[in-house]
Amino acid sequence: MKISEYFPSEVFKDRTVFVTGGGSGINLGIAKSYAAVGAKVAICGRTEERLDQAKGELEALGVKIHAVVADVRDYEALQDACDEIHVALGPISDLVCGAAGNFLCPANEMSANAFRTVVDIDLIGTFNATRAAFEQLKETHGCVLMVSAGQAYMPYSHQAHAGAAKAGIENLAKNLALEWGQYGIRVNTVVPGPIEGTEGVKRLTDEKQKHMLLQSIPLKRLGLPEEIGQVAVFLSSPMAAYITGSQIVCDGGMNLSGSALFNMAVNQA
Numbered sequence: 451m452k453i454s455e456y457f458p459s460e461v462f463k464d465r466t467v468f469v470t471g472g473g474s475g476i477n478l479g480i481a482k483s484y485a486a487v488g489a490k491v492a493i494c495g496r497t498e499e500r501l502d503q504a505k506g507e508l509e510a511l512g513v514k515i516h517a518v519v520a521d522v523r524d525y526e527a528l529q530d531a532c533d534e535i536h537v538a539l540g541p542i543s544d545l546v547c548g549a550a551g552n553f554l555c556p557a558n559e560m561s562a563n564a565f566r567t568v569v570d571i572d573l574i575g576t577f578n579a580t581r582a583a584f585e586q587l588k589e590t591h592g593c594v595l596m597v598s599a600g601q602a603y604m605p606y607s608h609q610a611h612a613g614a615a616k617a618g619i620e621n622l623a624k625n626l627a628l629e630w631g632q633y634g635i636r637v638n639t640v641v642p643g644p645i646e647g648t649e650g651v652k653r654l655t656d657e658k659q660k661h662m663l664l665q666s667i668p669l670k671r672l673g674l675p676e677e678i679g680q681v682a683v684f685l686s687s688p689m690a691a692y693i694t695g696s697q698i699v700c701d702g703g704m705n706l707s708g709s710a711l712f713n714m715a716v717n718q719a
């Protein structure tokens with residue numbers, strides 16, 4: 451069954467969704483889910499070529515799309531992007547903070563700049579996006595979704611940088627939910643497990659590691675980008691009107707098994 455069959459078209463037709471890092475992977479999957487229910491969608495990313503390709507795929511779904519080159523580490527660029535989106539598509543009603551960077555690296559071999567780079571993209575980039583979009587979200591009584599990770603609450607080998615950044619995101623989401631509830635803005639996080647075909651899975655696993663990872667997932671398969679998109683659309687919908695400061699885990703149950711198999715695979719590599 452398609453996601454559009456769950457939501458009447460009038461629910462999302464006047465909504466403008468902004469997805470940071472929307473040019474690929476989970477974030478593009480999220481952008482496609484919003485487009486499939488009729489929302490206008492804006493995406494940003496660092497690579498024009500990747501954005502153009504994603505824009506074409508999103509336009510094929512029949513909604514208005516705006517793509518803007520912006521690095522989430524650059525606050526001014528994000529502020530300009532938000533202004534541009536307002537003009538092109540109307541005020542932002544839904545913000546998805548998805549831009550992220552990651553690689554496997556033991557903490558004792560990681561440079562200070564490498565650690566800072568991931569915190570800058572994931573955590574500071576998430577704050578930058580929420581801050582830049584705040585006035586528009588206040589106007590629309592909008593909804594923010596931050597893309598978190600299991601690393602936020604459980605240690606994974608060679609993931610000290612990503613874990614610290616994502617734990618920060620979980621805390622930031624709760625603080626913003628607390629402070630911005632009075633403006634009608636809801637803020638939640640989604641915790642994806644490993645998602646098929648994404649840069650994250652490519653970077654964090656080879657074939658042997660992927661096999662071990664599958665053993666630790668109770669549902670015995672990787673997730674799909676649109677399965678994270680469905681969570682995002684649900685949280686934006688009136689069905690989630692009283693949900694804020696929450697975390698939805700969408701990982702096939704992987705967190706129940708802990709990170710031991712992943713750690714073994716990484717340490718044997």
Ligand code: HXC
Pocket residue numbers: 550551552553554555560561562563564565567568571598599601612613616649650651653
């Ligand atoms: C060790 C590394 C490294 C690696 C980069 N660095 N890759 N260190 N192992 N594999 C170091 C560099 O040497 C440098 O430090 C510093 O990190 C910055 O690197 P740059 O290449 O200059 O940074 P930049 O061009 O900004 O690229 C950012 C990046 C890159 C994160 C390093 O990998 C990137 O652009 N990634 C975007 C796509 C991505 O990662 N997608 C996957 C997201 S998956 P020095 O000291 O030499 O200057 C994901 C899933 C989440 O987020 C699940 C877990 C949380």
